[in-house]
Amino acid sequence: MKLSDSKIIKSLHLLVSVILIFYSIFIIIHLFGRGAPKASNSLKGYEVYGVEVKKIGVESTRTLEQWFNDQTIVQPTNRALVHLRFKSSDELFSASALLYQGSQIIYWLLIGFLILCTQRLFHSFRKDKVFTNRNASLIIFGAITLMWLPIMRWVTQNLFIKCINQLNLNDSGYSLHNGLSLAGAETFIGLAFLGFGLAFKAAVDIKRENESFI
DSSP: OOGGGOHHHHHHHHHHHHHHHHHHHHHHHHHHSOOSOGGGTOSEEEEEEEEEEEETTOOOOOOHHHHHHOSSOOOOOOEEEEEEEEOSHHHHTSHHHHHHHHHHHHHHHHHHHHHHHHHHHHHHHHTTOOSOHHHHHHHHHHHHHHHHHHHHHHHHHHHHHHHHHHTTOOOSSEEEEOOOOSOOHHHHHHHHHHHHHHHHHHHHHHHHHHHHHO
């Protein structure tokens, strides 16, 4: 049986194609939508998850004795979903705001590129093209993109907080800090896929050498 006749490959190709369509709709809404309630009188709004927040003027009551002697230690993570609303053109098109918006767009484009790589890979499988340089490149580039996601997420959140601070928009009563790290689950999954992609490329080269020898 050919790979193109596999129902699993056909289903996966269809699923990823549908995801790509929904992603395209999402990115259009994300770019051109207001992102904030009309009642807020905002030109544009953004939401960022995982921001570390601390109540201004509130100190921790935990003592060192409790830290070392208690059997159960609870450390609140204080992670929040932060809404930022630009209410004037000067705020929306300021340098710090444009840097943040550009970084966020790059992050979403990386996700789109990853989905596209997956879709093109299954498309090749449906054409019975498996061991090709193109497929190897798709796996390698997809793996590198996956490893870049947590880095861009960290950069985006950093620029988000910097934008709020530089424009003096923080009237929440909380101090905001970057709650993300430069490495995440995507980093290790990407490394695994990168290793697989390099092995796949080596298999393609061996296959070509064998065919030229015959």
